[in-house]
Amino acid sequence: METICSWNIRGLNWPNKQEDVKIFLHKKQIGLVGLLETKILTQSDQFIHCKATQNNTMKTFFITFVYGANHELRPLWEDLMHIAKEMDEAWYVLGDFNAVLYPGDRMGGTDELRNNGPYYTWTNKTIWTRIDRGFVNTYWYNAFDICQLNYMAYSLSDHIAMVLNFPWCPKPKPSFQFCNMWIRDPNFLPLMSSLTAQLASHDPNTKLKRLIQTTKTALQKLNNDKYTDLKTQLSRARADLEKVQLMLTYNLGDLETL
Numbered sequence: 001m002e003t004i005c006s007w008n009i010r011g012l013n014w015p016n017k018q019e020d021v022k023i024f025l026h027k028k029q030i031g032l033v034g035l036l037e038t039k040i041l042t043q044s045d046q047f048i049h050c051k052a053t054q055n056n057t058m059k060t061f062f063i064t065f066v067y068g069a070n071h072e073l074r075p076l077w078e079d080l081m082h083i084a085k086e087m088d089e090a091w092y093v094l095g096d097f098n099a100v101l102y103p104g105d106r107m108g109g110t111d112e113l114r115n116n117g118p119y120y121t122w123t124n125k126t127i128w129t130r131i132d133r134g135f136v137n138t139y140w141y142n143a144f145d146i147c148q149l150n151y152m153a154y155s156l157s158d159h160i161a162m163v164l165n166f167p168w169c170p171k172p173k174p175s176f177q178f179c180n181m182w183i184r185d186p187n188f189l190p191l192m193s194s195l196t197a198q199l200a201s202h203d204p205n206t207k208l209k210r211l212i213q214t215t216k217t218a219l220q221k222l223n224n225d226k227y228t229d230l231k232t233q234l235s236r237a238r239a240d241l242e243k244v245q246l247m248l249t250y251n252l253g254d255l256e257t258l
Contacts, residue, residue, distance in 0.1 A: 004164040005033040006065055006094045006132070007157065023238070028152075028163055032063070046076040047095070049083065054166065059143050062087065066095030068131075073099055090143040094134035094162055096122075101133065113164070117151030118249040121160040132162055153245035176216050179223065191218055 005028065025033060032052060049064045064083065068076055080093065092113075101112075113134045121132035134149040144166060152161040182188055195214050199207050 003028060003030050003032075003166065004063065004092070004094075005030045005161055006096075006134070007033070007159065007161040023234075024161070027235070027238075030163065046073075047079065059090075061090035061092060061140070061143060064091070064093045064095075066093060066097055068096060068098035070098055073097075084137065087137060088139065090140040091137045092134065092140060092164070093136075094132075094149070094164070096132050096159060098131055100129055100131060113147060113149045115149040115151060118153070118160060118246070119151075120249075121151060121162075122158055124158060132159055134162055134164060153242045153249060176220075178219070179227075181227070182219055182222060185222065185226065187222065191222065 005025070024030075046069055047064050047066045049062065051060060051062050053060045062083075064080070066076070066080075076097075083091075113136050115134065120128035120130050122129050132151075136147075140147075148165050150163045150165060152163060192215070195211060195218060198214070199210060
């Protein structure tokens, strides 16, 4: 688990937005995500508190994803204070608090984690506020001394996604994954028939093992020959969109830019 993300995102029942979120999580290599204010979650409280383990180091920590209610925040503060008093391990609190910390956060017991990116985290195109934050306790620095919270560009929501980066750690070797789009390729069935016909006369277990090995190689070649460029074009288009969104974020007062 190299990164943690918290994002207040609406309309996640739409299949297109679900796919966009999956692409974002894959691109940013998110290991743990808290999606807030979405109908997919049935949670009615203002936070979700859990314990997590970083697989590569086996370090454990507590994490609280917050979605502050618009009408009444006092129960949230009281619950967080109660957790803080009992907490003697690394603890990270992040999410949409629906409250500003300082007067300058609105245009029109813990420490805030060092961060990078746009200052304002929510906008309705008229008002910009900083209501999405990440906080850690003192035990956090004993376990994870090099961490940074990155605020991403506006894209799928009126809230900015927050991504916590851990120190670099080795990644496991990627495994083979079957893509459903290959089935719709006109060369798929002839390719599978050809691979099956090439199998020598062996026992069933050996045939199955060799078929899996040859199929993996053949499908990877099919993907590289016909589908790799589509993914590159999509990534390039998303990168261009992110640059434009960041430019708009940093030029709020420039009417010509907007």
